Amino acid sequence: MNLQQFFQILRARIWVALMVFALVVVGAMVVSLVLPKQYTGEVVLTVDAKPVDPINGLAAPNVLAPDYMTTQAQIITSHNTALNVVDALGLDKLPETREAFIADTQGHGNIRDWLAKSLLRSLEVEPARDSRIINLSFTAADPQFAAAIANAFSQAYVKTVSDIRSNAAQQNSVFFETQLKTLQKNLETAQRRYSDYQREQGIVATDERLDTETQRLNDLSSQVVMAQSQTYDARARARGDNAPDVLNNPLIQQLKSQLAQQQGKFDELAQRVGPNHPHYIAAKAELDATRTELAELTRQYASGLSSAASSSASRQASLTGALAAQKERVLKLKGDRAELDVLQRQMENAQRAYETTLDRYSQSMIESRAEATNISVLQAAPIPLKPSSPRMLLNLALAIFTGGLLGIGFALVFELLDRRVRSVRDIEHGLGLPVLAELALAPAPVSKKRRWLPGRSRPANPALQPA
Structure with a gap:
């Protein structure tokens, strides 16, 4: 079907289209006049974007996120918010409301x-x-009721958000209060263990024993090193008769x-006298006496050096033992200090956990009592002066548009049910034969009909009578 055929069908079925169009428009007008008038109360709410919560100092959620605004809309339309509206206005106590409830539910359920x-x-x-x-609107037959319910929903929404926040904070405060008792016991236990261990080991806050013992350990270590050097030197000097100190002694050298x-x-x-000569005997006796004196003196000096080496070795051994004992003492003090540090860290951690929980408990208590929210009523709902429905002009425009579409549709449906030949294309398309020629017929002349007189018989076929 082309555009020309469409207009030919529409012109041939114009009365059908006009009839359907008129029925739709008249029906829409009648319905608009019959329907009761409805009034809409509108409230405008705003959600403030606070970067930091003034109570707990934490960053507020991103209120510009689509999911946040959608969540707020769902809170408004929640059953709990509607219950708050019912309780705030006392709708369940109105007699007409109870009658409507009984008529609708036969008294079953909760009003x-x-x-x-x-x-x-x-x-x-x-x-x-x-x-x-956020735009909030409520529609009712009474304009005052519509405005009152819309404003009540806005106030109930603010109250619901405040209750959600305060209830969550109250639950947190109960949780933190329970945790505080446990943390306080842990803190007391850690403090008691710290003080008991400090008293048992004799460690005070300004204890300098470790520093003193460490200094003593360093001194003993230096003395041991010095004693080792002296012992080595004494042993090097005490090498019997051939010791350098013995050989270099002036008295021994003189002898x-x-x-x-x-x-x-x-x-x-x-060489001059024999062995029995008195001078020979005297000289030999003098020589033997000098040798004996030299040997005795050398032995005495060597024995003194050996005693000095032994004494130095004994002193070194004593200092080494003292150094080992001092090391044990210092290590024990360090171990005591390390254990005390562990107990102190445990006490500090318990103190920190207790203080942090106490701060969160205080914040939760403040939040549970706070009623401020980030929601404000930007525009309360005034009493509507004009009905929001039915909208006469809008319904008329929709009826005209819908009636036009339905009229055209019915015209096409009637054409499909009773197909007519209205152009050459219809013959070619319907019969599948080419059209050789198209004759244009002149309009037939209008014949004058003979007046029928009473008493005469009416002709059988008026078209065959002479003009």
Whole structure:
């Protein structure tokens, strides 16, 4: 079907289209006039974007996020918010409300729940896109009732948000209060263990024993090193008769020189006299006496050096033992200090946990008593002066548009049910034969009809009668 065929069908079925169009328009007008008038109360709410919570100092959630605004809209349309509206206005105590409840439910169920569901059916909530604005509207037959319910929903929404926050804070405060008791016991136990261990080990806050014992350990370590050096030197010097100190002694060197002189004289005398000569015997006795004195003196000096080396070794051993004992003492003090530090850290951690929980408990208590929210009523619902429905002009426009579409549709349906040949294309399309020629017929002349007179018989076929 082309556009020309469409207009030909529409022109041929114009009365059908006009009839359907008129029926739709008249029906819409009648319905608009018959329907009761409805009034809508509108409230505008704003959600403040607070970067930091003034109570706990934490960053507030991103209120510009779509899910946040959608959540707020769902809170407004929640059953709990509607129940708050019912309780705030006392709707469940009105006689007419009870009569309507009994008529609808035969007295089964809860009237508050029934009222809440009824109110939610006429409530509309629409968060503004890319904004912190929420539009709340309620529609009813009474303009004052519509405005009152809309304002009540806004106040109930603020109260619901405040209750949610305060209830959560109250639950947190109960939890923190329970934890505080446990943490306080832990803190007392840690403090008692710390003080008991400090008293048992004799450690005070300004104790300097570890520093003193460490200094003493360092001194003993230096003394041991020095004693080791002295012992090594004494042992090096005490090497018997050939020790350097023995050989370099002036008295021993003097005796050695005297012995050498006497040995020379004795050798010279032995060449002149025999062994039985008195001078020979006297010289030999003097030489033996000098040798004995030199040997005794050398032995005494060597024995003194050996005693000095032994004494130095004993002192070194004593200092080494003292150093080992001092190390044990210092290590024990360090171990006591380490254990005390562990107990102190445990006490500090318990103190820190207790103080942190106490702060959170205080914040939760403040939050549970705070009623401020980040929601404000930007515009309360005034009493509507004009009905919101039915909208006569809008319904008329929709009826005209819908009637036009339905009229055209019915015209096409009638054409499909009773197909007519209205153009050459219809013949070609319907019969599948080409059209060779198209004759244009002149309009037939209008014949004058003969007046029928009474008493005469009416012709059988008036078209065959002469003009």
